[in-house]
Amino acid sequence: MTLGTAIALCAGLDACKAPPESRYVSDPADARHGLEVIERVGCGACHEIPGVGWPEGNAGPSLRGFDDFGPIAGQLPNTPTNLAAFVRNAPLAKPGSPMPAMPLSVAEARDVAAYLHGLDDG
């Protein structure tokens, strides 16, 4: 079919939307590395994060069930690219954000985003 037909078919059909629980499927190896990075750079100092037992800081919002949230930090569409950019340099991704830039490489930030998008429950 032509591209135009595909778009027309999707326009009115819920079937074309990904179900909320599985919008992004993270590679398990990336996600595992992301958790190591989260522990190394200390995101837990400010966030409660599933899989991170300690610390469980509360300067930032809890990331329990993060995947189910709407926009990132109330503003950015919740895509892997935006999430990776935000966790690496929040004030750049969202001007005025109180979360500091974190010492992550681009690849590390991508894996951190994979971990957070891989969270599926509390």
Ligand code: HEC
């Ligand atoms: C110094 C404290 C601090 C540290 C360290 C920190 N954050 Fe944050 N984080 C915040 C604050 C404050 C916000 C709220 C930002 C906003 O609303 O713009 C936030 C917001 C977030 C959000 C958006 C949450 C939502 O509900 O949309 C994510 C995701 C996040 N942080 C992940 C991380 C990750 C991953 C790390 C480690 C790489 C990290 N944070 C390190 C303070 C911190």
